[in-house]
Amino acid sequence: MIGKFSGFERLIGLVTPILLLVIWEIAAQVKLIDVRFFPPPTSIVHQIGVLIASGELAANTLASLRRLALGMLLGGMPALLLGLAMGVSRPLRAAIDPLVSATYPIPKSAILPLVLLIFGLGEMSKVVMVALGAFYPILINTVLGVVNLDKVYLDVGHNYRANRWQVFRTIALPGALPSIMAGIKLAMGMGLILIAISEMVAANDGIGYMIWNSWQVLTVDTMYVGLLVIAILGFVFSLVLDEIERVLIPWRA
């Protein structure tokens, strides 16, 4: 979201996409645009009905969601723990930081062949791809969240005789939480990109597969349904994460 809008402004925001869809529909009906590339919205909606009825849409969406969830956990948990440890310990930071800086810029999509080589065509390769994408933003944001904590909070902790574990639990972790949440949001976006790519190359189900397959057999309607599903997933995830953030970080409100 770019900003907060009032009720009327939100109404305007709702009108634009509807207007665009209407123009698209008319243009397609009067053959102003090539319906092979831009099928009219009504036929896309029809295709949604067909895919729901056949169970394909649910099966593919669930397959992608499952890989996403497992990948987020597989990449996110170690990133969170390592990030907190690196934030607290300077030596650990000095040891790991160069590794992170060196491997972070490699596009994760470029690692896909290697991941396929190592993990094969099964579920694991897709989960690992998502995990790789989730790992870096969560790690980096967690470290920064701890390191950038105002020093006065640590002084307070030491002055009130908090031991290492207490400093970690009462200061480092809650203090870094806003930054960690930002990392998780970035990781979610990265995960969506990578699941789409991996499923296009190496899967027999999932939304990415559905999009790729509809190119191969030229069912453009289905392709649009896939894009729509990914867009909706991204939107729902960001709503859910915002809500989690509100509950987890009440002092930000």
Add this chain to the structure above:
Amino acid sequence: MTVVRMVDARSVAVSPGPQISLAGVRKYFGGSGFVALDDITVDIPQGQFFVIVGPSGCGKTTLLRILAGLDAQSEGRVEVRQSNPARPTNSMIFQGDSLFPWMTVFDNAAYGLRMRKVREQEVADTVRVWLERIGLWRFRDRYPNQLSGGMKQRVSIVRAFANDPEILLMDEPFSALDEQNKLLLHEELLRIWDATKKTVVFITHSVDEAATLGDRIMVMTANPGRAKAIIDVPFQRPRNVLELRQNPAYGELVFNIWEHLRDEVQRARLSAEASQP
């Protein structure tokens, strides 16, 4: 009663001396050889409100951090007498915003007690008493970002007092507040301090604040930080902050402190200008 040498915990002796005893305390910083504190020697008796006033950069915060155990002196002896080993030696009220933004007013105030694992029922009772005393009990579930600057500093004060330390250390706690708020907080601080009579070391660059709050005032020189004068404050307690200012002796005291301080401020300014290219 035991004497705890905060630096050298091995030597524990018994003597009825002052609450805080500093002898020949020096602090210099390794590489630059910059001397922040030079030969600070002073005894502070139990229950005294001791104010240190000096120009910026005179090392007064360094001295307080040494007392708090957050820094170590380079030379000299620092002793804080502990009457009850179960009680913490000191609690500090920090300059500016030091409340944890992620904790409610209640949890912030309870921090010291919880860190030393006091039973939760006792924590709740103690914190309630202190928050009520300072008029913030009904704000106990608020987060710091929902409070004004003055309220935040009152919570910091409660956090330190509720911890029930031997000595209270205050590092320019009101410097970020406007004059009206400062006046109210001076009254508030004196009111709750009168009830406990804890030994206080209070740091400020405000002459008015020093004269209003202190029993004894140490004026410090800048660069290196030395004790230039120690002045007794003649006013009785409890004090009324506003009436105090009408007292002709108040004006005399402020003038007296200023005379000591003026040379120092000017000297600090000259040396700062000299170091400009």
